[in-house]
Amino acid sequence: MAREKTAALIVVGNEILSGKVADTNSTFLARELRLLGATLRRVLVIPDELDAIAESIRAYHPAYDIVFTSGGVGPTHDDVTIAGIAQGLGRSVVRDPYLEGKLREFFGDNVNDARLKMAEVVSGTELLFEGGVTFPTLKVENIYILPGIPEIFRTKFQAIGPRFAADPFYLRVIYSSEPESTIAVMLNQTLESFPDLMLGSYPKLNDPEYRVRITMESKDRDYVERAFVKLMELLPPRAVVRTE
C-alpha cells in the first residue's frame, strides 16, 4: 500500500480577496507537494478575521494529515492567524520565551509591544529549526504556520519540505489534436478498465500544436503504463500529436 499524505492550505489574505495581490503561495505549494508525492486536497482563501480562521482550522485540522497556513503572522493589527488557530484548536495564545529572547536581542532598546507580538504562539507550539533558518517555523498539532510574503514562504517551506515526502506520483501525458467532445468516449472506456487512474483532460484554446492535454497518473507506475497503452490503442492515430 502506497504511503498517502493529504494536505490543505489556508491562505489568510484580505489582499488576495480584494484583488490587490495575486496569490502565488498556493501555486508554489501545489507544485512542491506534488513533487514530494503528497496530495493537496483543498486551498481556501479567507479574510484576516479571527472567526474565519478558527472555523477553517476546526474543519481542516481533523480532516487532513497536514494543514498549512499562509499569512497573518506579522506585528500589525490585522495579523490574527495565531489567535485564530488558537481559537480553532481551543488553546490559548502564549509568549514563547525563546522567541521573546531572540526579539529582545535583535531589537535591543527599540523593542515594543508590536515587535513582541511576533513572540506569540499557540500554546503547545513546536519550533522547527531545520534548514538553518534564523527564525524558526511554528508547528502546532498538524498545522504548519507560514508567513504570507512569497520569498519567506518559499524559504521556510523548503526548509521543512522533506517532512512531507510520500511515495511519488507517476505521470504520462498524451497531446491530442482532436477536441474533448470527440475523445471523451475513449477516455471513459479507459477509465472503465482502469478505475483507479487519475485521468485529466485539459483543453487548450488557440494552440497550433494540440487541442487537449491528457494526463494519466497514479502512484503505481505499471498501472499507468498499462492504461497508457490502452488509451493509445483507442485513440485514432492522427489524434496523437505527441506523448510524454
Next chain:
Amino acid sequence: MAREKTAALIVVGNEILSGKVADTNSTFLARELRLLGATLRRVLVIPDELDAIAESIRAYHPAYDIVFTSGGVGPTHDDVTIAGIAQGLGRSVVRDPYLEGKLREFFGDNVNDARLKMAEVVSGTELLFEGGVTFPTLKVENIYILPGIPEIFRTKFQAIGPRFAADPFYLRVIYSSEPESTIAVMLNQTLESFPDLMLGSYPKLNDPEYRVRITMESKDRDYVERAFVKLMELLPPRAVVRTE
C-alpha cells in the same frame, strides 16, 4: 446604508491542486469584483469530485449573495460540476431542450453522448444570454456556473459583470520606508479612531523605494480621507515615501 454584495468562488480543479496549472481565474475575479464594488469573501479550490462540490455548494449557497463556480463543465468523465451542484441543492440534472437543439445543430450527425452532456443543467437553471455570447451562461439560484478555461471564464464573466455592481470602494495608499514593527503602533491608533476602516499593511522585501504598503479603504470616501489625515499626522514624516 451602502449596498453590499458578498461573493464566493469555488474552483473545481484537480489540475490546480496537483500543481499542473496555476489558477488565474480567482485573481481575475477578485480584481473585477473589487472594481464593481462587490466583496469576495472566499475562494475555495476543490478536486473534481461530486461530494466535494456538493458539500461546498451546501456551505456557500446560503452564506453569500453570489456564488461562482469555475471549471468541470466540459464533455468528459471528470466534468462533474453540474451533477455536484445539483446534489448540493437537492435538485436533479436534466437535459435543457434549447442547449440540446444548439448542440445538435452544431454537431449535426456527429453528435454523441459526450457532446450532449454539455446540454445537461441543474433543474431550474436560467440561461443568461447577455453580452451576445454564443453559448449562454448557466445560473441556478444564486450560483453562476463558469467554465475553467481562462479565456472563456473572462469573456463569460465580463458579459454578466454589470449584474454584480455595488457601491464602489474608495482607496488611499501610503508607502512607508519604516518597517511594520515600527509603524504598527500608529496603525493601531488610527484603527482606534476609525474602527470601520479596512486597513491593510503589506511588507515588501528588497524594494529600494519602500518597505510597507499601507492601504486604507471603505465605501465611505470621507471616512477614508479623515483616517488618512490621522495616520499621516501619526507617522514620522521621513517614513512617508509617497501616497496615492
